Amino acid sequence: MNASTRDTRARAAHAVPAPAIPAPAATRPSPMAPLPYVVTSVHRDTYDTVTLVLEPEDAALPSWEPGQFTMMYAFGVGEIPVSVSGDPYRQDRLVHTVRDVGAVSHAIASARAGDVLGVRGPFGHGWLSDGWPQHDVVVVAGGLGLAPLRPVVYGLVAHRAKFGRVTLVVGARTPADLVYTREYEAWRSCGLDVRVTVDRATPDQDGRPWTGQVGLVTAPLARVALDPERTTAFVCGPEVMMRAAAEALADRGVSDQQILLSLERSMKCGIGVCGHCQLGPDLICRDGPCVTYRHAAPLLAVKEL
Ligand SMILES: Cc1cc2nc3c(=O)[nH]c(=O)nc-3n(C[C@H](O)[C@H](O)[C@H](O)COP(=O)(O)OP(=O)(O)OC[C@H]3O[C@@H](n4cnc5c(N)ncnc54)[C@H](O)[C@@H]3O)c2cc1C
Structure with missing residues (x-):
């Protein structure tokens, strides 16, 4: 068996099944017609x-x-x-x-x-333009940044055995701002290492005192055991948090091509026509929202761009 056959077989063994796609609508709707x-x-x-x-x-x-x-x-x-x-x-x-x-x-x-x-x-471009990661995965979510990441988490849970270490670091301003809290235990029981932190330890949504971690997501992220050459990271949240998390991951040796971020700008058309969501040379609706840190770093470095 030559190397290329081996590679093909290894990839096939690892492949995460694509979502079942329902029968297409009879005619594709106009992208501008809700x-x-x-x-x-x-x-x-x-x-x-x-x-x-x-x-x-x-x-x-x-x-x-x-x-x-x-x-x-x-x-x-x-x-x-x-x-x-x-x-x-x-x-x-x-x-x-x-x-x-x-x-x-x-x-x-x-x-x-x-x-x-x-x-x-x-x-827009989703998280998985290059397919599902092959090895270890770190997901870093700040506040509502967990919303666009939750489909990735569901895929990681559904095919847990296909991945190595899978860590989810979730941060929010306060415990009352955490979303999907009732799912964290289920994700843990499926083998995800879920770490949660808040900026301020006010009571949670049910009025209970917070007994968990306090601090920015970069603190638990710094404690995650990483093999940088085998790690893909998905990061979404406020821009300042994404910049800090991506820098921390890059400093630990994760390739800027393996760190993925989701950018956010005010949008109107959603299809790259109106120019409302321009960020540097990109239209975020068309060229994003999910991009590599290599692509995003120069854009994020310019404040108020
Ligand atoms: C690709 C993408 C995905 C998004 N996904 C979600 C999501 O899953 N859930 C969700 O709740 N929101 C999401 N948003 C943000 C959401 O689109 C904005 O909150 C919304 O446009 C606000 O409109 P509004 O008329 O309610 O408020 P506005 O009156 O337009 O604004 C209210 C406040 O929100 C700020 N704001 C407005 N638009 C944005 C924006 N795009 N980004 C940051 N701040 C903004 C304004 O500066 C203002 O302070 C997403 C945005 C993008 C670009």
Whole structure:
């Protein structure tokens, strides 16, 4: 057996199955025309954040990949980009976690079961342009940054045996800002090393005192055992946190090609036409949101770009 056959066989043995893709809609919808989706359930994650499950009223959007986003439209109010945060192996529905920060996100976060929202997409480059990682994985999430990372976490959990060490470092301003807290134990029981830290130890969502770690995500990240040559890192959160986490990982020898970040800019069209989300030479809706740290580092180095 020559080296190339061995490589092919090794890759096949490692391959993580692609999500089941439902039958395509009869005609691909125009990327600018929102399709009506019915809200089938609403879960309140925190005081300002909810997770909506949506199902197509009629035609469905094409299947999505972890790290992609849709443009969600609250009729008569406006449209915003929101990451898909559900299970990539459940393509029959869309799951979106939305923080109420302004007019449109407020309208979407106020939706109830039975309401109809418009959705376009999916758009952008996801986390897995180069496929699933082959060895160890570190996922670093700050605040709502865990939303676009959760589909990756679901894939890691579903195919745990295919990966080496898998660590998830989650940070938030306070315990009441942590999302998906009820899933952390399930992820641990599937073999993920889940470490949680908060900036301030105020009571959690149920009013209980915080007994966990206090400090920035870079503190638990510094304690994660790493084999830099075998590690892929996924990082999402506020820009300052992504910069610090990516620098810390790079300092420990993880290649800047193996550190992936998701960039965020205000968007309008979602398809690289309007120029609203320009960041340096990139349009984030088209060239991102997920990019390597090698690509992002010069952009993140310029404040207010
Ligand atoms: C690719 C991508 C994925 C996103 N995924 C999610 C997600 O999964 N869940 C979620 O809740 N939000 C997500 N966002 C952010 C979301 O789009 C904004 O919160 C939303 O556009 C705010 O619109 P608004 O009308 O509610 O508030 P506005 O009235 O527009 O703004 C309210 C406040 O939020 C700030 N703001 C507005 N837009 C952004 C933005 N894009 N980034 C940072 N701050 C902003 C404004 O400066 C202002 O302080 C994502 C953004 C992008 C670009």
